Amino acid sequence: MNPLIHEVFQKTRLLQKELNQALKQHNLFASQWTVLYCVYRHGELTLTDIWKYLNVEAPTITRTVTRLETLGWLRTFAGKDRREKFVQLTEEATAKLPEIEATILAFEKRAVGSLTEEEQNLLLTLLKKME
Amino acid sequence: MNPLIHEVFQKTRLLQKELNQALKQHNLFASQWTVLYCVYRHGELTLTDIWKYLNVEAPTITRTVTRLETLGWLRTFAGKDRREKFVQLTEEATAKLPEIEATILAFEKRAVGSLTEEEQNLLLTLLKKME
DNA sequence: TTATGATAATTACCTAAGTAAATAATCAGG
């Protein structure tokens, strides 16, 4: 396989694994946190809002939201258009999120820490250019 | 989430999806091809050889190899040390692989095509440096 | 007003990866 593509896959697997490790103390998985953070930043959202924003398919979000609901992080309710399902954080989630965010920031700092600011920007640019 | 990490995840999801699409005509999934190619290049390998080389956990390879075996791409046999399981390509796989490799090369060329050779090298270097 | 087409979410089923624990074979020391 092309070494570049191989490296992207490799790096992602490792990053995801490490992120899961870092989130273990909060009883969360990486993708669950991604959804939580999304709702945290944007307030009430529909499932469609979420999966379009995160660029994944709808069933993925149905699953993760259902799980987060049973775990007590999220609450859902129907909108005026009763096809859509809105999502909001529970009080417990709201209370816990800042601490989790700190964990994430520490992880991210470590993860990209071996690159200078300039290199990070360059890497981001190259990834985006590689469409 | 840090935009850089987010972009790596995003890009990988997309790449994997596209690679699966490209491999559909050969009735293969990306990870299956990765294992096949590994055996294609290195000849007979044990499961441990494969998962260490690909940097994934052992159960992942057990599963993929089992699947590829039932699909007729791979054959397995015990080594002298009867704990280890060796893997080799079947004749059908050997016959088909060159054509599949061509598909892959075309895909890869397209996937990294928006970057110059120099940018590709730079991107690879930066990814590897981001440990 | 109702039939039709579009949209939101879900369901069922698949690959892909992980962890933890179990099994089986081998190896090393006493």
Next chain:
DNA sequence: CCTGATTATTTACTTAGGTAATTATCATAA
């Protein structure tokens, strides 16, 4: 030569993603 440790693989269970098809609701045109 036996026992305990190590190694290779597997099993069971979980997250994370995908596609295809289904269900429920909505909007609109005849």
